[in-house]
Amino acid sequence: MSNQQLLQKALRDIRSGDILLAHLGIWSRKDPWAPAVLEPLIKGLKARGFCFATLREHPAYRSWIMGRK
Numbered sequence: 001m002s003n004q005q006l007l008q009k010a011l012r013d014i015r016s017g018d019i020l021l022a023h024l025g026i027w028s029r030k031d032p033w034a035p036a037v038l039e040p041l042i043k044g045l046k047a048r049g050f051c052f053a054t055l056r057e058h059p060a061y062r063s064w065i066m067g068r069k
Contacts, residue, residue, distance in 0.1 A: 003036045010037075011044045 014020065022038065042052065055061045
């Protein structure tokens, strides 16, 4: 599957509440995934209203993380 197809599939299929895990891809591919897709994926998800923050900033995890110090 091409990077463009992977990007379109992710933008189409990711839903609110999904937990996402991405790796850098297989660098030996003709067109490595991360350099080509990660930024457009984040921009596309932000355009759909998704936000990105650290767990420390997330209201559901803030107190748990702060209590671990």
